[in-house]
Amino acid sequence: MKKMEGRIVQGIGGFYYVKTEHGIVECRARGKFRKDNITPLVGDVVEIQMVSDKEGYILNIAPRKNQLIRPPVANVDQAIIVFAITKPELNRTLLDKMIVLSESNNIKPIICINKIDLGESDEYLKLVDLYRRIGYKAVATSAVTKVGIEELKSYLKDKTSFLAGPSGVGKSSIINSIQSNITLKTGELSEKLLRGRHTTRSVELISLDFGGFVLDTPGFTALTLDIEKEELKYYFKEFLDLQRECKFSSCLHVNEPGCSIIKAVEDKVIDKNRYISYLAILKELREKEKRRY
Ligand SMILES: Nc1nc2c(ncn2[C@@H]2O[C@H](COP(=O)(O)OP(=O)(O)OP(=O)(O)O)[C@@H](O)[C@H]2O)c(=O)[nH]1
């Protein structure tokens, strides 16, 4: 039987489901991977040996461009960071933290503000505009009215993306509204909080009929950021040019004299809330550092 190339889209109990040009092939990994301590990951590009029409085994795994631990997935291009404008209330610091997390993993963040059908003001427009001015792609959506879904689709096309964000913001609902043949489980926020668990569970790359893959992830409760506090300022895009003018190159923009970032915040060149997020994340990193010693 012949060899083929494909992409692992799901892994269940020792079986890997590989999408090939001839459909999904159920594969096992060869013994050599276990021996070398390599676990195939969803997202891996693999070469498989067919043993029947629908079955095969994994021969080789292509070098990974990147690899995430949570969710366990390889070769991701971008993270769609989803927050709802309301229900649950939008936490700006958490949003900015996710951007930093994504940037520090070398994954391009795209900001998606969902549930805009519930918003009572133009708050979401201001947010989208803010992140666009910083230099990110940003989109406002509603999985209910479908506003913004076409724009989001244009960002997903031909890329491997994962949707991340707190529980209940509508990640699964957004994916469902993208393509009619997808039906992910979604849930009521209140019900979920009562049960204390998420609706989304397994790790599966969903292939999009217009090209590309998306991965739905369950909302998180805690996020760990693995960077040094001195690095944080480099993950705030709008600080990059300005901070070169700080009096001290080691400036952390907290209360140092001659800080150009503090001045830019006062002059409203840098958004106040972004700066507040920066300080909050910095504080968190400082406390983490203290615990290490
Ligand atoms: N009004 C409104 N409700 C939405 C929208 N998107 C999702 N919802 C609702 O919000 C609730 C949560 O949606 P989910 O898609 O399950 O949220 P999730 O982000 O996948 O949640 P987890 O899987 O727990 O991480 C459901 O009741 C959805 O019907 C939206 O754009 N507008």
Ligand SMILES: [Mg+2]
């Ligand atoms: Mg979900």
Ligand SMILES: [Zn+2]
């Ligand atoms: Zn400074």
